[in-house]
Amino acid sequence: MDKAYIQQLLELDGESVKLTEKKAAILAKAIENFAEKGYAATSTSEIAKQAGVAEGTIFRHYPSKKDLLMAIVKPGILKLIVPYFADQMIQEVLDPEKVELEELLRAFIYNRVKFVKKNTLMVRIILQEIAFHQEIQEAFKQTFLTKIYPKVVEKLKELQQEGKLNEYPIDTTLRFILSTVMGFLLHRYILLSEPIKNEEQEIEQMIQLILDGLHYNHRSE
Incomplete structure (x- = not known):
């Protein structure tokens, strides 16, 4: 390193x-x-x-040792939650009226996979320690709530209004998406040591499972 x-x-x-x-x-x-x-x-x-x-x-x-940990973790959290192209993603993916959920998922997931593979040690620290340190939980929460949450909620509501997304509560839908993606990243790139035989195929299958679980339609009926 x-x-x-x-x-x-x-x-x-x-x-x-x-x-x-x-x-x-x-x-x-x-x-x-x-x-x-x-x-x-x-x-x-x-x-x-x-x-x-x-x-x-x-x-x-x-x-203190805690200050050393937070000096490492805080920038790691921001970069884990917010893609390096966050501003561009918000402008090009979240802002356009006709953007599809599938496009948003694919752009976000592939970018996060790339980040986790490059920063495995950092991500392992965050996931290992978040349950034990309120400071990490707060940093994670604030970064997500200020950088990503408002725009994502707005986009999901638009899709519901267009009849493309089931009328589940927005927070329930968002938790389902995030827990699926984070679970995939944790399992495939942190817990397992063997390489993925067909990474792209597995990611595409996960995207389809999320879309199926949300009863997502590309076109309103």
């Missing part, structure tokens, strides 16, 4: 992140240990030893 990757991972909204070699080493070893052993079982002393720095150096940059 090199410095360039760490820097790219932590960058948000186009703002560059300046990392010293020592800070990059600390973050790299923290990510590796948190992902492999979990936050609770990882000590700052072993992170410091593996990074080749004194433990006090960690605390000069991060007042």
Whole structure:
């Protein structure tokens, strides 16, 4: 895990992140240990030893182990929830009146698959620790509610009004979609080590299952 990757991972909204070699080493070893052993079982002393720095150096940059975790997780959450092309996606996929749900699902899922495969350790940390840290839950919730939720709800309501989507409650529909997609990502790219034989086919089957479950029609009757 090199410095360039760490820097790219932590960058948000186009703002560059300046990392010293020592800070990059600390973050790299923290990510590796948190992902492999979990936050609770990882000590700052072993992170410091593996990074080749004194433990006090960690605390000069991060007042506590929790601060170190959140420095890694917060940008990871934003990038996991919000595709790197979020603004473009909202403009081109969510805003047009005649966009199909299938197009939206396909664009989002393929982009998230690409992200998870590239950032497996980061995603593993988020999924492992979210149940144990309220700060991570709040960061996840706020990112989703402010960046994605309003536009998605608006689009689902439009599809219902056009008679293309069953009249389930919007939040129920959204939970069904997100739990299916996140479950797929967790199972295929975090829990399983063997490669997928036909990744595209499996993703397309998942998309079809979601559409069937929602009784989605491309055209209103």
